[in-house]
Amino acid sequence: MAMKMTSETSGASVEFHPEGTAGKVWTALKATPSASIAAIAEAACVSRPTATKALTAFAEAGHAVRTPGGRSEDGRALPDTWAPIIAHAKSQNDTVTTTTDTPTTPDESTVASAVPDAPESAAQEAQATPDRTNAQTPTISLQEAMRILEQEADRRALAEAQLAQAQAEEEARRQQAAEALAKARTVEDTRRALTDLLNAVTTTYAALLSDDETAFTKGLEAIYTGTADVRKAARTSQPKTTSTWGSSRGDRSAPRPLRPDVVAHLTKHPDLAFTANEIAKVLGRSSGAVANALDTLARTGEAELVSEGPNRFRAARSQEA
DNA sequence: GGGAGGTACCACTAAAGGTT
DNA sequence: AACCTTTAGTGGTACCTCCC
Numbered sequence: 307m308a309m310k311m312t313s314e315t316s317g318a319s320v321e322f323h324p325e326g327t328a329g330k331v332w333t334a335l336k337a338t339p340s341a342s343i344a345a346i347a348e349a350a351c352v353s354r355p356t357a358t359k360a361l362t363a364f365a366e367a368g369h370a371v372r373t374p375g376g377r378s379e380d381g382r383a384l385p386d387t388w389a390p391i392i393a394h395a396k397s398q399n400d401t402v403t404t405t406t407d408t409p410t411t412p413d414e415s416t417v418a419s420a421v422p423d424a425p426e427s428a429a430q431e432a433q434a435t436p437d438r439t440n441a442q443t444p445t446i447s448l449q450e451a452m453r454i455l456e457q458e459a460d461r462r463a464l465a466e467a468q469l470a471q472a473q474a475e476e477e478a479r480r481q482q483a484a485e486a487l488a489k490a491r492t493v494e495d496t497r498r499a500l501t502d503l504l505n506a507v508t509t510t511y512a513a514l515l516s517d518d519e520t521a522f523t524k525g526l527e528a529i530y531t532g533t534a535d536v537r538k539a540a541r542t543s544q545p546k547t548t549s550t551w552g553s554s555r556g557d558r559s560a561p562r563p564l565r566p567d568v569v570a571h572l573t574k575h576p577d578l579a580f581t582a583n584e585i586a587k588v589l590g591r592s593s594g595a596v597a598n599a600l601d602t603l604a605r606t607g608e609a610e611l612v613s614e615g616p617n618r619f620r621a622a623r624s625q626e627a
Numbered sequence: 628g629g630g631a632g633g634t635a636c637c638a639c640t641a642a643a644g645g646t647t
Numbered sequence: 648a649a650c651c652t653t654t655a656g657t658g659g660t661a662c663c664t665c666c667c
Contacts, residue, residue, distance in 0.1 A: 327632070343658075353633055358659075386658080564652075583637060595652050597639070 324360075327352055331360035332390070335370060339389045346388060361388050564591060565599045569608055572621035579618035 324332045327350075334349035334357075335341070341349070347357035364370035365388075373387045510525025567589050572580070582597035589596065600619045603609035609619045 344656095355634085355659080356632055359632090581638075591652085593638075594640080594654075598651080 324364075327356060328360045328363065331357050332364065332369075335361070335364070335388060335390045340373070340387045342387055364388075364390075564589075564595055565603060565608075567591075568596060568599045568603060569621070572603075572609055572619065576621050579612045579620040581618055 330350040330352060331346060334346045338345055338349055343354055343357050343361065346361065347354045350357060352360075361370055361372070365372055369391050371389050371391055373389065506525055506528035510522060510528070513519075513521035513525050568585055571585055571588060582600055583593045585591075585600070586593040586596040600609055604611050604619065607622055610622045612618050612620050
């Protein structure tokens with residue numbers, strides 16, 4: 307990680323100026339306090355792992371704080387959020403700076419530094435020109451600081467509304483393009499599937515006339531498959547809420563018992579422990595489903611958890627017998 | 628050769644929805 | 648209604664490539 311974090315010390319003030327990619331992440335973090343890693347990565351134009359590494363380094367150095375995302379109202383996992391810790395107290399006098407080193411309320415604590423186009427303020431000057439802090443310390447009264455914060459809150463609300471509108475317009479545009487593309491794809495797939503089906507029917511019919519039982523049987527299989535393919539291809543064009551044969555989730559097949567397969571795999575290798583993903587790959591099933599199955603098997607005593615992080619399971623001893 | 632950055636893959640969780 | 652599977656979204660890590 308090319309993270310030359312330079313801390314300029316003038317008196318008690320400490321300015322944090324990482325360089326390179328870390329600098330981009332730091333800028334993005336300041337611009338979007340309380341944002342997720344994904345949002346910060348996007349804002350910084352770096353990959354998520356890179357942003358993660360930088361943010362982790364910031365946190366370890368005491369320049370950022372991570373807040374667990376918790377759960378949304380509907381129970382879904384929310385991403386962790388990150389906020390900068392900006393410490394640049396100039397003195398211990400009774401003056402107030404517009405930033406604080408208290409990480410609990412990053413939205414307020416980082417107001418001045420978080421918004422590049424914020425109104426001109428003494429606080430910004432103080433932050434932007436730390437070298438001057440000793441010579442001409444621009445102090446701000448408490449009332450002045452409060453006034454700046456109020457102005458900034460108004461400006462931020464306006465900016466957020468504008469951003470939200472722009473984002474909504476962009477999303478609508480993208481959705482339109484995606485729908486057009488999906489429609490074209492569906493037409494092409496359906497056309498192809500129908501052509502294949504027509505070919506299968508013709509071939510099978512010819513086999514019937516020529517009394518070729520093998521070809522006829524084979525042709526029937528092709529017709530069955532072709533019919534399914536046509537249905538599958540055309541399905542995506544159906545309005546999701548009015549789908550005739552399925553849900554909005556599409557072509558889910560009938561449930562296939564998974565746990566017997568998992569147990570069989572475990573008992574086949576009694577001395578080995580597997581992760582859900584490993585078993586999922588062998589069985590050709592989803593890792594989520596296998597993980598759930600393994601949990602259930604562990605509860606029922608058919609499998610046992612032998613290690614965590616990642617969770618590894620093996621056949622229970624009774625199963626081996 | 629070492630570090631930085633990116634890609635690919637993994638683990639985990641819970642909602643959604645089909646089947647019995 | 649309960650069970651079961653799929654899917655989507657999240658963060659993390661290993662490995663590879665590139666550059667100094």
